[in-house]
Amino acid sequence: MLGPGKVRLLEEIAEHGSISAAGRAMKMSYKRAWSLVEEMNAGFKSPLVDRARGGAKGGGASLTPEGEAVLAAYRRLEEKAREAGSEEIALIGAMVAD
Amino acid sequence: MLGPGKVRLLEEIAEHGSISAAGRAMKMSYKRAWSLVEEMNAGFKSPLVDRARGGAKGGGASLTPEGEAVLAAYRRLEEKAREAGSEEIALIGAMVAD
Numbered sequence: 001m002l003g004p005g006k007v008r009l010l011e012e013i014a015e016h017g018s019i020s021a022a023g024r025a026m027k028m029s030y031k032r033a034w035s036l037v038e039e040m041n042a043g044f045k046s047p048l049v050d051r052a053r054g055g056a057k058g059g060g061a062s063l064t065p066e067g068e069a070v071l072a073a074y075r076r077l078e079e080k081a082r083e084a085g086s087e088e089i090a091l092i093g094a095m096v097a098d
Numbered sequence: 099m100l101g102p103g104k105v106r107l108l109e110e111i112a113e114h115g116s117i118s119a120a121g122r123a124m125k126m127s128y129k130r131a132w133s134l135v136e137e138m139n140a141g142f143k144s145p146l147v148d149r150a151r152g153g154a155k156g157g158g159a160s161l162t163p164e165g166e167a168v169l170a171a172y173r174r175l176e177e178k179a180r181e182a183g184s185e186e187i188a189l190i191g192a193m194v195a196d
Contacts, residue, residue, distance in 0.1 A: 001194060045195050070190055077186035081179030088175035092168055096099060097143050 001043045002074065006036055010063060010071045013037075013049055019061045037061075044070070099141045100172065104134055108161060108169045111135075111147055117159045135159075142168070 005026075012022035023033030041047040048067030052060045063071065082089065103124075110120035121131030139145040146165030150158045161169065180187065 002190065043195055044193050046193070066193060070193060073186040073189045077179070077183035077190075080182040080186070081175070084178040084182035085175035088171040088178070091171045092100065092175075095142050095144070095164060095168060097141055 002040070002070070006040055007071060007074045009033060009036055010040075010048060010067055013061050014063045014068070014071070017060045017062060019049070019051065022061075040067075100138070100168070104138055105169060105172045107131060107134055108138070108146060108165055111159050112161045112166070112169070115158045115160060117147070117149065120159075138165075 008026060009022055009028075012025045013019060016022050016025060019033050019037055020030045023030050026033070037049045037051070041049060044066060046066040047064055048070055050062050050064050050067075052062070106124060107120055107126075110123045111117060114120050114123060117131050117135055118128045121128050124131070135147045135149070139147060142164060144164040145162055146168055148160050148162050148165075150160070
């Protein structure tokens with residue numbers, strides 16, 4: 001329901017203010033980016049992404065407070081996981097081909 | 099290079115002794131399972147999966163010692179991450195739709 005790809009998409013939407021620009025930054029089709037946003041918005045009690053309607057700029061998108069909270073929590077989780085699992089990460093990393 | 103899908107595939111190969119049975123357990127095509135194994139074997143200094151050749155049983159597969167080490171390290175990493183990030187996991191979990 002949430003993984004590295006969707007979280008990065010949230011981050012890019014926050015940065016670019018648009019789903020299509022976020023998708024482009026990830027070399028992802030607009031359709032794919034949109035579909036991931038729909039999945040996230042449906043999968044959480046409150047939408048994570050606010051898709052502004054129409055207007056001169058043809059709409060834009062931003063994170064809702066819930067989207068910002070989820071993004072921040074996920075990034076903290078990754079940081080804590082990297083710290084707690086540093087031994088295992090090093091072990092696996094040392095086995096990876098150059 | 100390694101994520102939940104590949105790690106589960108390693109685990110299923112260890113359990114079933116065959117790439118095709120492992121793929122079936124994950125509702126994955128044989129082709130897909132085989133291709134993930136090739137990626138893992140090429141991505142690590144030593145192969146993670148040993149594909150036994152031909153024979154009466156038409157070959158089978160098992161984890162190499164390196165494959166077992168990577169699988170075990172990944173599972174320990176997940177466990178440590180769940181422990182260290184329990185607060186964030188709970189926060190995100192509470193926001194997920196019922």
